Amino acid sequence: MSNAERLIAIYNHLDRFMRDLDEKDQYIPFSRRVQKLATHGGPFDKYKTDLLLLSDLRNILVHEAYLDNINPIMEPNPKLMERFEMIYGRIISPPKALDVVALKGHEIYKVGFDARATRVMENMIRHGYAHVPVVENEVVQGVFSEHSVVNFLTQMPGSTIGPELRVGEIMGVVQKDSYQHQRYRFAHRDVTAFEVEDMFWSQQGQDRKGRLVAVFLTSTGKKGGMLLGMVTAANIAGFRV
Template sequence: MTNAQKFLDFYNDLDKVFAKELNHTDYVAFSSKVRELFNKNSVVRRYVDDLYQLGSLRNAISHQSKGGAAIAEPHFETVELIEKILQEFKNPLKVIPKFLFEVYAVTTESDLIELLDKMKTFDFSQAPVLDESGSVIEMISTNTISRWLFGQMKHEEIILPGVKVAELISFIETPKNYALISRNTTVFEAAEIYVKASKDKKSKLDCLIITHSGKSTEKLMGIVCIEDIAEYLMD
């Protein structure tokens, strides 16, 4: 099978899943499907320029062939790309299970020295702060702890035992600088949340907190930092 034949097979499959997603029963041009899906699907938004180019390539192969031979033969990388888009559209990668892990959380009454010990042992830099009902109310980071330490430099000696997380809250640089997302959020949607928040707030979010349906009252399932999804950010 030639690259052109493989490409057309993947293209036709992609065209069909786009039509199914949009509930189209009559013929609609591929480019029109892409435009319609742009506002609905993060995978399409991520690859929108590629999709238009792939549509043009399909037209060149299908409509301008001579004697049954394709006038254009796609590169292997092009065939891989359209297959990748097809698979990601059909089975988008979600934040769970990709970022599933046991989240260490604290309360305002937790000891700072215990938090520091956990951070060192398990190598993490942020911890959610929960209220008495178990809802997320803030995020404490190593940056917050550093700001608190600098604030204590006026004292001759800093005594960590007995210091509670509550004393660090006022040292958080940007309060509530996180977003809650559901377990069904795709990695592309998560990346878009970071981009939008950066534009709106003029500063990046500290993290995304994953719960079952994105509610602060639910069990924490994972945390996503921008470094974790850098490869999924829009160009």
């Protein structure tokens, strides 16, 4: 199969796939359907420019009259075809965040309520960690960060961060602060990388105080579930275009 034939096949498969997603508008053109689906985020938004290019190239190949014994007026570049095939695969079978962008449970630096706060902060500085999940019995109870310490000192005037201060004591104070809850979210283990990416993009315009810093993937998609993975803004930034 030539690259031109492969391109047309990808277009046809995607066209049918999009029609199944958008049953109300069966007769709108491919390009308009892409633009419509892109408004919902996800892969159609991420790859909108590529999909519109795919549509243009397909139209050139199909609408310029040529017979089976005449070569098409162009042959798509192999690198371009690799990209179209990658995009096709990601749209038809979106990769799970847990598989492609998340730190797995055993890779995550996490602490319990009984951990000494000073030791945790030393490890955070040494390894460059900004946010550390606080986990008890494999369940996320909160997130420890420099903001946790600042909030603790602000809400407990006269307190100090001594060597015996435990993470649980700090979290018992800052968890009451709604600001702490705005900075991380929970999602189900089966959430796609595109859905997690959209969570971060949707909060881009917010100030630092309310900006999402981590998404925790759990067995239930809620705080009470078992921690299976963690995605930060840095992880999602590495999600290959």
